[in-house]
Amino acid sequence: MATKKKYKKLPIGGTLPGGTSTETKTGHWRSEKPIWDKKRCIQCMMCYIACPEDCIIAKKMKKGIQRSETDLKFCKGCGICAQVCPVKCIEMVKE
Template identity: 50%
Template sequence: MAKAKTKAKPRTKGELGWKEVELGFFITEPGNSVEVRTGDWKSRRPVVDFKKCNKCTLCYFFCPEGCIAKTKDGYFEADLFYCKGCGICATECPKEAITMVEEER
């Protein structure tokens, strides 16, 4: 897929116009999937109640997408750019700090 102009031209992260798609939808640079918003088809998203969270890291390890990262304050939160809404983090959280809510846009 198109790398074209992704570095030179500032744009909303992950939003690529049709003119920027590379010939034949080829990928010309390896590892560029990090730039692609793969979490756009989730039907539910995780919301963390940080008052309940004890920073145990279980959600971080269970997330199949590896999209949960440590925040500045040492809590853990999913990057919704990649999160598919599977709910495994909410199921595994021993403190029930994570709620899956409807993704409504």
């Protein structure tokens, strides 16, 4: 029976530099984009929490932290924000 190598004896595999996600603009992957109806928004921040790309911008306003525009340079058009919005004020539209 072959003896197993300890992990420290294994050759080093591929390595990737960290912190590259901000340099990789993923917005061009998108086929649909979210359109936010600001007037109907109740600022529940569900879309902000749920966005996997962290591209819904939150700003400190007089009334507290509120969502602002979507950073389309990174939005992949997954539609999760539109799905979680309780008042359906985000519409996914074809580009």
